[in-house]
Every structure is written in structure tokens, then in C-alpha cells.
Amino acid sequence: MTSQDPVTPARHVREMLLGSDAVAHGVRLCRPAVVSAYPITPQTHIIETLSEMVDRGELPAEFIKVESEMSAIAACLGAVSAGVRAFTATSSQGLAMMHEILHWVAGARLPLVMVNANRALGAPWNIWADQSDSLSQRDTGWLQLYGETAQEALDGVIIAYRVTEALRVPVMVMLDGFIGSHTMEPLFIPDPGLVDDYLPPYTPVDYLDPDNPLTLCAATAPDSFYELKKGHARAMERAFDVLDKTFAEFGDRFGRRYAAVETAGTDDAEILVLSTGALTGTVRVALDRLRRQGVPAGLLKLRLVRPFPRWQLRHLLTGRRRVIVLNRAVSYGAGGILTQELRAACCGMADAPAIHDVIVSLGGKEVYPETIEEIVVRADELSPDESVWRP
Amino acid sequence: METLQFDDLIAPADIREYPVSLTTTEANLTGSWKFSRPRQAKKTAPCRDACPLGVDIADWLHLLVRGERDAALHRLRAVNPLPASTGRVCPQFCRRACTRRDHDAAVRSGALERYIGDYGLGVPFPVPASATGWSVAVIGSGPAGLAAAASLAAAGVAVTVYEREAAPGGMLRCGIPAYRLPKEILAREIDNLVISLGIQLCCNVPVDDRMLAELLGEHAFVLAAPGLGGSPLPAGIGAGPGVYRGLELLRRLAAGEVLPGDRFAVIGGGNAAIDAARSLVRHGRQATIIYRRGIEEMPAYPEERREALEEGVEIRLGTIVAAARGVDGGRVELDLHEALRAADGTVSTGSFSDRLTVDGLVAAIGQKASWQPESHKRLLTAGDFHHGPASVAEALAGGRRAALEMLRRRGMAREPAVGPAEIAANPAALAVLAPQPGVDPPRVPHRERRNSFREVCGPLSAEEALQEAARCLRCGTCTACGLCWFFCPDQAVVIDQRGVEPVVRFDYDHCKGCGLCAASCPRGVIDMEEDS
Numbered sequence: 020m021t022s023q024d025p026v027t028p029a030r031h032v033r034e035m036l037l038g039s040d041a042v043a044h045g046v047r048l049c050r051p052a053v054v055s056a057y058p059i060t061p062q063t064h065i066i067e068t069l070s071e072m073v074d075r076g077e078l079p080a081e082f083i084k085v086e087s088e089m090s091a092i093a094a095c096l097g098a099v100s101a102g103v104r105a106f107t108a109t110s111s112q113g114l115a116m117m118h119e120i121l122h123w124v125a126g127a128r129l130p131l132v133m134v135n136a137n138r139a140l141g142a143p144w145n146i147w148a149d150q151s152d153s154l155s156q157r158d159t160g161w162l163q164l165y166g167e168t169a170q171e172a173l174d175g176v177i178i179a180y181r182v183t184e185a186l187r188v189p190v191m192v193m194l195d196g197f198i199g200s201h202t203m204e205p206l207f208i209p210d211p212g213l214v215d216d217y218l219p220p221y222t223p224v225d226y227l228d229p230d231n232p233l234t235l236c237a238a239t240a241p242d243s244f245y246e247l248k249k250g251h252a253r254a255m256e257r258a259f260d261v262l263d264k265t266f267a268e269f270g271d272r273f274g275r276r277y278a279a280v281e282t283a284g285t286d287d288a289e290i291l292v293l294s295t296g297a298l299t300g301t302v303r304v305a306l307d308r309l310r311r312q313g314v315p316a317g318l319l320k321l322r323l324v325r326p327f328p329r330w331q332l333r334h335l336l337t338g339r340r341r342v343i344v345l346n347r348a349v350s351y352g353a354g355g356i357l358t359q360e361l362r363a364a365c366c367g368m369a370d371a372p373a374i375h376d377v378i379v380s381l382g383g384k385e386v387y388p389e390t391i392e393e394i395v396v397r398a399d400e401l402s403p404d405e406s407v408w409r410p
Numbered sequence: 411m412e413t414l415q416f417d418d419l420i421a422p423a424d425i426r427e428y429p430v431s432l433t434t435t436e437a438n439l440t441g442s443w444k445f446s447r448p449r450q451a452k453k454t455a456p457c458r459d460a461c462p463l464g465v466d467i468a469d470w471l472h473l474l475v476r477g478e479r480d481a482a483l484h485r486l487r488a489v490n491p492l493p494a495s496t497g498r499v500c501p502q503f504c505r506r507a508c509t510r511r512d513h514d515a516a517v518r519s520g521a522l523e524r525y526i527g528d529y530g531l532g533v534p535f536p537v538p539a540s541a542t543g544w545s546v547a548v549i550g551s552g553p554a555g556l557a558a559a560a561s562l563a564a565a566g567v568a569v570t571v572y573e574r575e576a577a578p579g580g581m582l583r584c585g586i587p588a589y590r591l592p593k594e595i596l597a598r599e600i601d602n603l604v605i606s607l608g609i610q611l612c613c614n615v616p617v618d619d620r621m622l623a624e625l626l627g628e629h630a631f632v633l634a635a636p637g638l639g640g641s642p643l644p645a646g647i648g649a650g651p652g653v654y655r656g657l658e659l660l661r662r663l664a665a666g667e668v669l670p671g672d673r674f675a676v677i678g679g680g681n682a683a684i685d686a687a688r689s690l691v692r693h694g695r696q697a698t699i700i701y702r703r704g705i706e707e708m709p710a711y712p713e714e715r716r717e718a719l720e721e722g723v724e725i726r727l728g729t730i731v732a733a734a735r736g737v738d739g740g741r742v743e744l745d746l747h748e749a750l751r752a753a754d755g756t757v758s759t760g761s762f763s764d765r766l767t768v769d770g771l772v773a774a775i776g777q778k779a780s781w782q783p784e785s786h787k788r789l790l791t792a793g794d795f796h797h798g799p800a801s802v803a804e805a806l807a808g809g810r811r812a813a814l815e816m817l818r819r820r821g822m823a824r825e826p827a828v829g830p831a832e833i834a835a836n837p838a839a840l841a842v843l844a845p846q847p848g849v850d851p852p853r854v855p856h857r858e859r860r861n862s863f864r865e866v867c868g869p870l871s872a873e874e875a876l877q878e879a880a881r882c883l884r885c886g887t888c889t890a891c892g893l894c895w896f897f898c899p900d901q902a903v904v905i906d907q908r909g910v911e912p913v914v915r916f917d918y919d920h921c922k923g924c925g926l927c928a929a930s931c932p933r934g935v936i937d938m939e940e941d942s
């Protein structure tokens with residue numbers, strides 16, 4: 020586990036909480052001035068808890084009720100344009116509905132944090148864990164952070180505010196629907212003072228202010244447009260560094276160390292399994308069993324999907340025989356989305372390992388440790404040119 | 411990241427990494443794009459426009475809300491001298507026009523008028539202006555006569571009111587029953603008016619042509635406000651035992667007289683018909699109203715209609731009493747016919763439909779003038795006598811108008827108090843305001859209303875009155891509420907609160923003429939006009 024017990028005696032409260040409540044606590048500690056969201060399963064608990072916190076005065080924020088996700092993100096866009104910290108949460112169709120404004124927030128380079136509880140997109144109707152929602156938004160210009168546990172979601176929110184305010188790139192923090200959002204977990208809820216030190220009050224630059232009228236996002240001629248987009252791309256490049264430093268400082272202060280790609284048992288492994296989100300827990304169990312059976316396979320846990328940590332991954336893949344990518348989202352006609360990402364990252368790499376595309380689960384299809392074990396054991400039989408779908 | 415250099419096109423210093431203007435955009439005079447420009451102007455509230463008296467409701471309610479109850483009372487009574495009465499019986503033309511009507515509930519101006527009027531029963535009118543040395547005689551102490559007397563007396567004119575009956579009030583006393591306007595309230599309100607303004611009131615004096623000539627000799631002007639007389643009997647119905655005229659019946663019932671019989675039919679659809687039926691019910695009688703047209707066409711106020719039905723009055727619509735005969739035992743037999751309606755809306759008698767035997771038949775079908783004095787240039791007329799049967803507020807307005815005309819003719823020109831010509835209304839803008847429906851004053855449950863002339867509608871408490879008054883938006887007057895400022899996307903609205911009343915100014919250099927300020931002002935004081 021990377022969510023270790025604190026190495027330094029950080030001040031915190033330890034509690035058994037639902038994943039969604041964990042997120043709400045993370046948000047509360049970051050003191051946003053505006054929260055706007057629209058309920059959607061399995062995210063609803065997050066904003067319900069937040070609205071109660073606002074009601075009880077524990078979170079002195081403006082809670083803007085809206086009639087759709089489109090309006091929720093638009094209200095947040097307005098809030099961050101006016102120079103305050105804002106938060107929204109959504110899932111699935113809700114995120115899809117926000118699509119247009121996701122581009123706008125990112126293009127405007129406004130700092131915003133949202134939590135997306137990963138859930139399948141219809142049709143057919145399905146409310147379970149699946150990454151099609153967030154991965155189909157990967158080109159909107161947001162930074163995307165995935166988490167294995169509720170603790171990672173809680174901490175991820177705090178880290179996300181630091182990153183977004185430093186880079187002016189909005190951050191989407193992912194948590195698996197139900198598996199992450201609706202199960203209980205013992206959690207460290209950091210002391211508010213500690214978070215305040217780590218994340219000082221937001222000081223906006225260039226925001227809407229009647230006393231100093233500015234235009235945000237005015238019509239832009241082609242050359243300037245191109246330059247602005249170049250700037251956005253540069254910011255994404257800087258994100259690796261900013262994120263590393265932010266993770267490191269978080270580790271020092273709170274005792275939980277994170278990285279864009281986390282590993283386990285990779286030192287001696289010829290085979291690696293790449294996983295994201297809560298599925299990683301299952302993979303850990305499977306890999307432990309395999310190791311006991313004498314099959315040394317290692318884990319690559321991908322936390323950052325945008326920007327895609329290609330150099331770090333190339334480094335980790337050097338000298339391996341094969342890597343099995345576990346996907347919970349498909350780009351129909353092109354295979355698992357994370358596989359494509361990894362293949363693109365390895366393009367031109369000398370001695371690249373064979374990359375196996377496995378569509379391990381969609382719409383919450385159960386994945387057991389045996390499922391993973393079987394895939395790893397039978398990897399030799401699998402052609403790296405074909406997507407592997409389970410029976 | 412590799413990057414091609416475009417330095418020859420854009421210097422890196424000229425652009426930030428994110429899309430924001432580098433300096434204030436105030437220099438950009440976006441106002442030059444506009445085709446229309448906003449303009450703010452004080453206007454007349456729709457309620458004031460609808461009130462026959464032109465009462466500036468927003469104005470006196472605002473004084474009340476500010477805690478200036480006496481000032482509010484005097485401001486109102488300067489225009490309407492009988493608020494305790496109108497607050498009870500006026501159909502509230504104002505309320506029907508209220509901007510809040512479809513949003514939550516129209517401001518209960520009648521209940522508020524009653525509240526301040528009741529308070530005013532013990533508060534004298536302001537001391538009249540110094541004597542002018544001339545005098546006026548008023549014939550009739552109904553609302554028209556009293557309103558004229560009040561306006562004249564306040565201006566220092568010596569006024570004598572002649573009333574045929576033993577007590578003043580006209581239809582307020584003889585027509586409108588006590589369950590709507592208690593006699594004691596009316597008496598106190600008129601006493602206070604007459605005494606504190608020094609009006610001479612002579613009751614039991616019917617003025618005839620001879621006396622009128624004398625009055626014209628003695629006074630600068632005479633005002634004839636004798637109202638209208640009783641109702642005629644409809645065709646096919648002759649006088650006889652068990653046949654009553656509406657006003658006569660009301661008067662006898664109000665005096666406590668017990669009429670024989672249980673079952674009564676009332677012909678008519680106006681207030682007099684409804685009041686007669688409701689008064690009969692209060693004497694333990696059964697009452698059926700027979701009306702020629704449909705319920706919506708009844709001239710009686712809807713509220714009254716509803717209350718009558720609650721109290722058990724039966725209403726037969728589209729029915730004509732074609733004939734009535736006295737039968738054994740002093741009863742009256744009625745031939746009921748269907749009312750036939752022509753394309754032009756006129757109604758004629760159709761075929762026989764039913765026969766009804768009642769103990770009493772009441773005809774309440776309109777009033778006629780009982781006296782026609784010869785015209786004279788110093789004889790003015792007002793009230794129902796002048797314009798036909800109307801309402802208390804219209805009679806008050808007519809009396810006041812006549813008084814102002816007299817003052818004008820004597821060189822004491824006073825412009826009648828009217829507001830600006832433009833009416834302010836923008837109910838659509840209320841969508842952003844949280845509904846606040848307020849509370850209705852209490853009512854006696856209908857079962858308890860039978861057998862009692864106790865007042866049906868109760869008062870608002872002082873606290874409720876203040877809350878209700880605070881619901882008034884003050885249409886037509888800027889209150890610096892800031893909604894226009896909030897909605898202006900160009901920060902071009904500036905609310906200036908330095909003066910007595912707030913004024914909105916516009917930064918025309920940046921106003922793009924979108925009109926959102928005008929659309930968002932719930933008080934309707936902003937208009938868009940063409941920009942040259």
C-alpha cells in the first residue's frame with residue numbers, strides 16, 4: 020500500500036468513513052468559497068455531505084443549487100473567473116454533459132478542482148465503476164488524477180488545489196463509483212491547521228473585478244490563439260515537476276507519499292501489470308499469490324493520466340518482457356484507452372516490451388484475483404496485436 | 411517541448427500564457443456598439459393607477475414600514491378620508507393591478523388600509539388651513555359628500571352637510587350590512603372626520619328644490635351628492651304583500667325587524683342582491699338568488715359571491731322571473747323562465763322552466779335617481795348621483811374632484827394629486843425574488859356567520875401589517891435594490907444613493923444597450939430608448 024501510516028506524527032483524526040464523505044472532508048479542509056453541483060449516482064453523497072457542512076456552518080461557502088451539471092460547472096467557471104476557490108463533483112453522464120464547459124475552464128486556464136466518481140456511460144443504463152466517463156474527457160485540457168483508495172481521493176483533493184493554483188490548469192480527481200465512493204475505509208482526516216499551512220488562502224491574479232475591468236477569454240486571432248494553446252501545452256509539461264514537488268511536500272507534512280506512477284514488486288519482474296483506481300487492490304492480491312507460486316510480476320499503478328507520464332513509464336518499462344494493461348474504458352475501434360496511451364508513450368523505444376491490451380472490466384463487471392492471475396499466467400498465449408476481452 | 415518561434419508575429423511579452431487582457435478594458439468604449447440606451451424615470455405604480463382615488467399606496471406603506479404611522483395615516487387620509495370603511499368594503503381595484511399578484515399574492519392593501527384606518531379612528535385630522543371666508547353646502551353625507559366636505563374643510567372652507575336620514579354615511583350605513591362594515595366603526599370614522607375638521611352636519615334635513623335655491627344664495631357652491639334611490643320592480647311583478655325592494659329590505663333587516671316566512675327569492679346580481687341574501691341568511695332564512703346571466707357576469711364583487719355561497723345562499727343562473735302572483739297564506743308564486751341570450755349578448759325571456767313558491771320576493775335590480783334638481787353653474791354633482799351606481803372609492807374620488815374644482819374656481823388652484831403619466835410594471839422581473847405570499851386576515855368560519863351580523867373579516871395584527879406593508883415593492887420608485895446592477899454584464903450601472911431618493915446612472919461609454927437592467931428591474935423604472 021502506498022497510503023502508509025504516517026511516517027511523521029502528522030496531526031489528524033482517524034475515522035471510518037464512506038469514500039464520498041472522505042472527499043467531502045478533503046474539500047472542506049480546502050475551504051472553497053463556492054460549491055456548485057448537481058446530484059448523480061454515485062457522486063451524490065459527496066455534495067449532499069458538503070451541503071450539510073455548508074448548512075451547519077462548518078464550511079463557510081456559497082452552495083449554488085443548479086438544474087444541471089452544465090450549470091454546475093458554469094457556476095464554478097463564474098466563481099473561479101471572479102477569483103475564488105470553487106469545487107464541483109459529478110459522474111458519468113453528468114461529466115459528459117459538462118463537456119463543453121470543461122474545455123472552456125481549461126482553455127481559460129482557470130484553477131478548478133472537481134471530483135468524478137467513475138461510472139459507466141449509457142446506453143445501456145449502468146451505474147457501476149467504469150472509466151469511460153473521465154477517459155472520454157482526456158482531451159479537454161484537464162489534469163487527471165486517479166486514486167486507488169478513498170484516502171487517495173481525500174488527499175488528492177488537497178493536492179489538486181495546490182497544483183491547479185500553481186499551474187492554472189484545472190484538475191479532475193477520480194474515485195471509483197461505489198467501490199470507492201460507497202464503501203467504508205479507515206481514514207486519516209488531517210488537522211485543518213496542517214492543511215491551511217500546506218494550502219494557503221488562494222490569491223487570485225487576473226480575475227473579474229469591477230474596479231479593474233479585464234476581459235477574460237476574448238475573441239482571439241489565430242496567431243494569438245495558437246500561442247495560448249502552446250502555453251497550455253507547456254503548462255502540462257511543467258505539471259510533472261509541479262506534481263512531483265507537491266507530492267513530496269505532501270509526504271513530508273502528512274506522511275503519505277504519492278507519485279504519478281507508483282510501483283510494487285517491479286525490481287525483479289519481467290512482466291508488469293498496469294492498473295488504475297480501486298482495481299489495483301485486486302491486482303495486488305493476485306500478484307502476491309503469483310509471486311508465492313514463483314511468478315514474479317510487478318505492479319504499475321498509474322495515478323496520472325493527463326499529462327501522461329511517458330518518460331517515467333518508458334524508464335520503468337526498460338528491460339521488461341511484457342506489460343499487461345488493464346482497461347476499464349474502450350475507444351471502440353481502437354481498443355483499451357490506457358493501452359493506446361502506453362503504446363504512444365513507448366513509440367520509438369528500443370526494446371519496448373510487448374504491450375497486451377486487456378479489457379478487464381466495463382460497467383462494474385466483477386474482477387477477481389483469479390482473473391488477473393489467469394491473464395498473467397497465460398500471457399504467453401496472448402497476441403499483443405489483439406485486444407483481449409474476457410469471456 | 412519543442413516550439414517553433416513566432417517572435418516576428420507576436421512578441422512573447424505581448425501575451426500571457428492564458429487568455430486575459432493585459433490592461434484594464436475600460437479604454438475600450440463598448441458603449442459605442444449600442445442601438446438603445448437605458449433611461450431611469452420615476453413612474454406611477456399600477457395599484458395607484460387602478461385606484462379611483464389615485465392613492466399612492468407605495469408611499470404611505472413605505473412610511474408605515476419606516477415606523478412613521480401617523481405620517482402614513484395623514485398621507486393616506488389627505489386623499490381617502492374614510493380608510494377604515496374603504497379598507498373593509500372597497501373591492502380593491504389596486505390589488506387586482508398589483509405587480510406581485512401572479513408572483514405570490516397581491517399586496518393586501520385593503521387589509522392594510524383597514525389597519526391604519528382603525529388606528530386613525532382615534533387620531534384627529536390635521537388642523538385645517540386658515541379660514542377662506544367662503545362656504546359650501548353639501549347635499550348628502552354618503553362617501554361623495556363626505557370626501558368633498560373633508561377636502562374643502564381641510565382647505566379652510568366652511569362646509570355644511572345636509573343629510574335626509576337620521577345619521578350620516580349614505581349607502582355605507584343604509585346599504586352595506588354590518589357584517590362587512592360594523593355601524594360603530596363607520597360612526598366613529600365619520601364623527602372623527604366631521605369633528606376634527608369642523609364640518610357642520612345637519613341630519614334629518616331632506617333638501618328640496620326650494621331649499622336648494624336658498625343654499626345657492628347663501629353659499630359659494632352647492633354640491634349635490636344624494637346618491638341614488640331604491641330599485642324599481644321588474645316587469646311582470648307588482649307590489650303586494652311579500653314583495654320587497656332590495657334597499658328597503660336591507661334597511662329593515664339591519665334595524666332588526668323580523669320578516670314573516672322562511673324562504674326568500676332575490677332577483678338581481680349586484681352587491682345589493684348578494685347583501686340582501688346574506689342578510690336573510692343571518693336572520694335564519696333560506697335565500698335563492700335568481701340572476702339572468704352567468705356567474706362571471708354578476709356585477710357583485712367575486713369575494714362577496716364566494717362568501718354568499720359559503721354561507722348557503724343558492725344562486726340560480728340564466729333564469730328570469732317572468733311573473734309573480736300572490737297565493738294563499740301571503741306567499742308568492744314565481745314563474746321561472748329560461749334566459750335566452752342573443753348573439754349581441756342581450757337577454758330575453760325564453761320558455762317556462764320551473765315554478766317556485768316563496769314567502770318573500772326581493773327585487774334588487776339597480777338604482778335610479780329619485781331627484782333631478784335644475785342645473786346651476788354653482789351647483790356641482792358627484793358620486794353615484796353623478797355617474798350612476800359605482801363604488802365607495804369612486805364616490806370618494808368624485809367628491810374630492812368636485813371639491814378641487816371649487817377651490818380651483820376660487821383661485822385656490824391645487825393640482826389634483828396624480829403621479830407621473832407612465833405606469834411602472836415589470837412582473838416578469840419578480841421571477842428572481844423569493845415568493846413571500848404573506849398571510850390573509852382571519853375570517854369567521856361560515857357556519858358561525860349564520861344568525862350573526864358579526865364582522866366576517868378580522869384585522870391584521872400590528873406585526874402582520876408591518877410584514878405585509880414591507881411586501882410592497884414600491885413600483886415606479888427606485889429603491890436601490892441593486893438588481894439592475896447585478897444583472898448588467900458591463901458594469902455600466904451606477905446606483906447613486908447620495909440624494910433623498912436613489913438614482914441609477916448609466917455609464918453610457920460602456921453600456922452596450924443589452925436592456926438587461928430594464929428587464930431585471932422589478933419596479934419597472936428603467937426603459938430602453940433608441941440611441942442615436
Ligand SMILES: Cc1cc2nc3c(=O)[nH]c(=O)nc-3n(C[C@H](O)[C@H](O)[C@H](O)COP(=O)(O)OP(=O)(O)OC[C@H]3O[C@@H](n4cnc5c(N)ncnc54)[C@H](O)[C@@H]3O)c2cc1C
Binds near residue numbers: 635
Ligand atoms: C347594497 C349595496 C352594497 C354595496 N356594496 C359596496 C361595496 O361593498 N363596496 C363599494 O365600494 N361600493 C358598494 N356599493 C356602492 C356604494 O355604496 C355607492 O356607490 C356609494 O355609497 C355612493 O356614494 P354617494 O355618496 O354617491 O351616495 P350614497 O352613498 O347613496 O349617499 C347619498 C346620501 O345622500 C342622502 N340624500 C339623498 N337625497 C337627499 C336629499 N334630498 N337631501 C339630503 N340628503 C339626501 C342619502 O340619504 C344618502 O345618505 C354598494 C351599494 C349598495 C346599494
Ligand code: SF4
Binds near residue numbers: 490504803
Ligand atoms: S380606495 Fe380601494 S382601490 Fe383605492 S387604495 Fe384603497 S382599497 Fe385600493
Ligand code: SF4
Binds near residue numbers: 455456457517881883
Ligand atoms: S407591489 Fe406595492 S406599489 Fe407595486 S403594485 Fe403592489 S401595492 Fe402597488
Ligand code: SF4
Binds near residue numbers: 889890935
Ligand atoms: S432594479 Fe432596483 S436599483 Fe435598479 S432601477 Fe430598479 S429599483 Fe432601482
